Structure formats: C-alpha cells, structure tokens
Amino acid sequence: MSHEMDHCQQRLKTMGYKLTKQRKIIIDILLSSRKHLMTAGQIYEEVRKNNLPLNFSTVYRNLETLLECGLIKKVALQDGTASYEYNRHDHHHHLICLHCKDAEMIDYCPYNEINRHIEEHTNFFPVEHRFEIYGYCEKCREIIKRD
Amino acid sequence: MSHEMDHCQQRLKTMGYKLTKQRKIIIDILLSSRKHLMTAGQIYEEVRKNNLPLNFSTVYRNLETLLECGLIKKVALQDGTASYEYNRHDHHHHLICLHCKDAEMIDYCPYNEINRHIEEHTNFFPVEHRFEIYGYCEKCREIIKRD
DNA sequence: ATTTGTGCAAAGAGTTTGCAACCAT
DNA sequence: ATGGTTGCAAACTCTTTGCACAAAT
Numbered sequence: 001m002s003h004e005m006d007h008c009q010q011r012l013k014t015m016g017y018k019l020t021k022q023r024k025i026i027i028d029i030l031l032s033s034r035k036h037l038m039t040a041g042q043i044y045e046e047v048r049k050n051n052l053p054l055n056f057s058t059v060y061r062n063l064e065t066l067l068e069c070g071l072i073k074k075v076a077l078q079d080g081t082a083s084y085e086y087n088r089h090d091h092h093h094h095l096i097c098l099h100c101k102d103a104e105m106i107d108y109c110p111y112n113e114i115n116r117h118i119e120e121h122t123n124f125f126p127v128e129h130r131f132e133i134y135g136y137c138e139k140c141r142e143i144i145k146r147d
Numbered sequence: 148m149s150h151e152m153d154h155c156q157q158r159l160k161t162m163g164y165k166l167t168k169q170r171k172i173i174i175d176i177l178l179s180s181r182k183h184l185m186t187a188g189q190i191y192e193e194v195r196k197n198n199l200p201l202n203f204s205t206v207y208r209n210l211e212t213l214l215e216c217g218l219i220k221k222v223a224l225q226d227g228t229a230s231y232e233y234n235r236h237d238h239h240h241h242l243i244c245l246h247c248k249d250a251e252m253i254d255y256c257p258y259n260e261i262n263r264h265i266e267e268h269t270n271f272f273p274v275e276h277r278f279e280i281y282g283y284c285e286k287c288r289e290i291i292k293r294d
Numbered sequence: 295a296t297t298t299g300t301g302c303a304a305a306g307a308g309t310t311t312g313c314a315a316c317c318a319t
Numbered sequence: 320a321t322g323g324t325t326g327c328a329a330a331c332t333c334t335t336t337g338c339a340c341a342a343a344t
C-alpha cells in the first residue's frame with residue numbers, strides 16, 4: 001500500500017470510516033489521473049472503462065466522505081459542474097481551459113491583498129476564497145489557431 | 148419606462164429580440180430585489196409571490212436570452228447553484244455570506260497581479276477570471292454570535 | 295403578417311436516498 | 320459480531336425542450 005493510501009486509511013479511521021475497496025479505487029483514480037480536476041462523472045467513466053466494481057451512487061457517497069475527511073477538495077466551476085482533486089495541502093488556484101476543460105495549478109494567490117482590503121473596507125468576516133482564471137492552455141491555443 | 152428598461156429594449160432589439168411583458172418582469176425583479184444575486188428559483192418565487200404571469204420555463208429561457216444580450220451576468224457559486232445579477236458594467240467581485248447566501252460587492256480586483264503573474268510564469272491565455280470570498284456578513288455575524 | 299415568444303407538459307442531466315445484503319475491522 | 324458500506328432502483332432537484340397557441344413589432 002502506497003504512502004498516500006496509508007495516510008488515507010489513517011485519516012478515515014480517525015473519522016470512524018473504513019478504507020474499502022471502493023474508496024481505494026476512487027483515491028487511486030484521483031491520484032493517477034492525467035487530469036488535475038475530475039467530476040464525479042469523469043471518475044465513474046474511468047471506473048466503467050476499467051470494469052471496476054463500483055456503483056455510481058457509491059462514487060457520490062464516497063466523494064462526500066473523503067471531502068469530510070479532508071482527503072480531497074471540491075471546486076465548483078463556472079459552468080456549474082463540481083470537480084474534485086486529491087488534497088495535497090499545498091494551497092493553490094487554477095487556470096482552467098475553456099476548450100479542453102483541464103486545469104493547471106498556479107501558486108499565485110491574492111489572499112493577503114484580499115484580506116487587508118476587506119478588513120479596511122468592510123465588516124465582512126472572510127472564511128474562504130475562490131479564485132480561478134479561465135482561458136486557453138498552451139495545447140489548445142495551438143489547436144484553435146489551426147482551425 | 149425607466150432608463151434601464153429603455154436600454155434593455157434597445158439592446159434586445161439590436162440582437163433581434165423583443166421586450167416582452169415577461170422579460171420586463173424578470174428585469175424588474177433583478178433591478179429591484181434586495182438581494183444582489185438571485186437564482187432562477189428565487190426569481191420565480193418572487194413571480195409566484197406576486198401572482199405575475201410568468202412560467203418557470205420562461206424564466207430560464209429569458210435568463211439565457213438576457214445573458215446573451217449582455218444585460219445580466221451569471222455567477223456559479225461554490226455550492227453549484229447559478230445566480231444572476233443585472234449587468235451595470237462596473238467590474239466587481241463578491242463577498243458571499245455562507246449563512247444568508249446574500250452577496251455584497253467589492254471593488255477590489257486582483258486582475259493586474261494575476262495577469263502579470265500568468266504572463267511571466269505560464270503559457271496560458273487568460274480570458275476571464277473569477278474571484279469570490281465566502282464568509283459571514285455583518286448581520287449574520289451578530290446572529291451567529293447570539294446562538 | 296411575420297417572426298419571436300409563451301405556457302404547458304414531458305424529458306433530461308446530475309445527484310441523493312431507502313433498503314436489504316455485504317464486508318472491513 | 321457489528322456497525323459502517325455497498326448496489327440497486329427509485330426519487331428528487333434543477334434545467335431544457337417540443338409543440339401548439341399567443342403576442343410584439
């Protein structure tokens with residue numbers, strides 16, 4: 001069992017949950033996918049493609065459980081779809097391609113600017129923030145140029 | 148007819164659409180609502196509460212039309228729900244309350260920082276960006292403190 | 295008059311839930 | 320053994336669509 005999987009098992013146990021075959025499959029998919037962010041549908045597609053023993057409703061239930069355990073993160077994209085990524089505890093934001101829908105990470109975060117501005121100008125108590133840039137990735141810029 | 152409604156009629160006409168009674172209702176609701184952002188459901192609730200002649204499917208169809216005309220803006224929130232606001236052409240972002248779900252505007256925008264960072268560090272071509280802060284508004288901070 | 299728009303009902307996509315059987319510890 | 324977990328099917332929410340009729344210019 002990989003180091004990451006060990007970590008997941010431990011964390012699940014602490015929260016009173018078990019590391020089942022089905023949860024392993026989901027974690028494995030998120031860890032190994034070429035895509036940085038995946039929707040529940042994309043995860044299930046991967047399951048079907050490889051004939052893995054995992055029901056769609058179990059995917060949804062376990063994404064919720066893993067989220068509760070802090071093992072994954074959920075990002076709601078502009079088009080309304082929810083995507084998930086394995087939580088590597090490195091705070092980052094995303095550049096999201098409008099063409100291929102894939103995402104890449106950026107380290108830049110406007111948080112400090114935000115926080116200072118809000119404290120100075122509002123009575124709002126910030127808890128979390130969300131920051132995404134939509135556009136075209138290197139690969140898709142080429143494709144679109146050709147068309 | 149108000150100045151804003153005149154503007155909408157003109158814009159709709161340019162795009163080959165008509166200013167119908169139903170579209171007026173939707174625009175009026177968005178212009179006059181206490182809420183800064185409204186979901187399709189909240190708009191329809193307002194319609195029903197006032198017994199206005201407007202079907203739910205017409206709400207959806209017209210939000211799409213008004214969006215296409217650039218008369219309203221659409222924001223997909225973190226919880227996956229789509230919200231709409233009248234487009235006043237003042238670029239801004241939102242502070243969104245996790246308790247009452249209402250939003251207030253902030254003028255602060257990290258765009259220039261973003262853009263410079265992306266140009267320097269990536270091959271991504273940015274088109275638009277999204278930036279929201281979730282937390283508790285002044286009113287709800289008080290309510291939560293009391294509980 | 296013509297073209298766009300509406301109401302209604304039905305279909306679709308994505309997600310959630312109840313329940314009996316199953317499995318990880 | 321037993322409490323959490325799964326598969327299945329059905330329900331649910333939000334959104335979209337086809338069609339005949341209605342309305343705006």
